[in-house]
Amino acid sequence: MAATRERKVPALVDKPMDFCPGCGHGIVSRLIMEALEELDQLDNIIFPIGVGCSSNLGAGLECDRLHCCHGRAGAVATGMKRVSPDTLVVSYQGDGDAYNIGIAETFNAAYRNENITVIVINNTNFGMTGGQMSLTTMEGQKTSTSIYGRDCSVTGYPIRFPEIVAREFPGAAYAARGTVTNPANINKLKGYIKNALQAQLNHEGYSIVEVLSPCPINWGLTPVKAMERIEKELIPYYPIGEFKKRGEEQK
Amino acid sequence: MKVEINRARCKECGLCIHNCPKKCISKSTELNDAGYYPVQIDDEACIGCGICYTVCPDGVFHVLG
Numbered sequence: 222m223a224a225t226r227e228r229k230v231p232a233l234v235d236k237p238m239d240f241c242p243g244c245g246h247g248i249v250s251r252l253i254m255e256a257l258e259e260l261d262q263l264d265n266i267i268f269p270i271g272v273g274c275s276s277n278l279g280a281g282l283e284c285d286r287l288h289c290c291h292g293r294a295g296a297v298a299t300g301m302k303r304v305s306p307d308t309l310v311v312s313y314q315g316d317g318d319a320y321n322i323g324i325a326e327t328f329n330a331a332y333r334n335e336n337i338t339v340i341v342i343n344n345t346n347f348g349m350t351g352g353q354m355s356l357t358t359m360e361g362q363k364t365s366t367s368i369y370g371r372d373c374s375v376t377g378y379p380i381r382f383p384e385i386v387a388r389e390f391p392g393a394a395y396a397a398r399g400t401v402t403n404p405a406n407i408n409k410l411k412g413y414i415k416n417a418l419q420a421q422l423n424h425e426g427y428s429i430v431e432v433l434s435p436c437p438i439n440w441g442l443t444p445v446k447a448m449e450r451i452e453k454e455l456i457p458y459y460p461i462g463e464f465k466k467r468g469e470e471q472k
Numbered sequence: 473m474k475v476e477i478n479r480a481r482c483k484e485c486g487l488c489i490h491n492c493p494k495k496c497i498s499k500s501t502e503l504n505d506a507g508y509y510p511v512q513i514d515d516e517a518c519i520g521c522g523i524c525y526t527v528c529p530d531g532v533f534h535v536l537g
Contacts, residue, residue: 225474225519225520226535227536228522228533228535241483247529247530403491404523408526437485443486
């Protein structure tokens with residue numbers, strides 16, 4: 222038998238959390254902590270946490286965090302970073318928080334090229350409040366506020382924010398999108414998160430990682446079927462990969 | 473035993489059962505405190521690969537190594 226290595230949930234998130242069964246948030250929060258552990262930064266971290274399902278992270282964390290007003294984590298993170306430039310500031314938000322409600326703060330933080338890391342969990346709806354339509358809802362997707370399916374001619378098209386950062390902001394250090402659908406993608410995502418944190422550690426500038434995450438409850442699917450929906454419907458529209466690598470010059 | 477299970481954490485989402493390469497994870501028949509049927513592992517078939525740890529959203533598994 223091949224030798225195996227010990228793997229245990231890092232102590233900072235080793236508490237029961239209130240996420241729904243099959244939610245991707247639990248995986249992502251564990252990956253962030255594993256990346257921090259590998260970078261030896263577990264005692265040098267503060268999380269500005271958005272409002273929504275991402276707020277549940279606060280209940281399971283054993284480190285500094287601040288629950289921001291809805292959507293304002295980008296602005297709060299800016300303040301934190303400017304006051305203590307050597308502390309890692311990782312804002313943890315959902316798509317409704319970072320894009321719908323807080324697009325101004327998220328956009329401006331990226332525009333100013335603040336040296337922060339933004340983790341956005343994109344589950345294509347407002348999960349906590351009952352699955353309302355968000356900016357990332359797919360065309361034709363039924364939610365509690367788009368009961369006939371999203372009509373993009375009236376509501377606009379789903380936003381692809383990491384691509385905007387990579388294309389429009391020359392100073393930004395890192396932009397990527399990952400997903401949690403299978404072990405290979407989860408391991409890739411951990412690499413993206415680690416890159417984003419490393420960029421911040423080296424004072425390279427703004428870094429963002431968006432995560433396509435399932436919302437089995439509001440999608441009305443089982444956890445396994447929700448993962449399949451991401452692979453079939455979401456990844457063709459939201460490609461995964463690194464859109465701006467570290468140290469890459471603007472084209 | 474190669475993998476330790478924290479029964480209280482399990483929410484019965486089934487991602488580990490779906491992804492296990494040896495198909496050695498199954499649901500047990502006893503409820504935990506939260507009202508779910510937590511998973512159990514067939515130690516004979518388990519190879520300790522850690523896939524269950526990787527996909528679990530709730531920190532149920534501890535791969536002993």
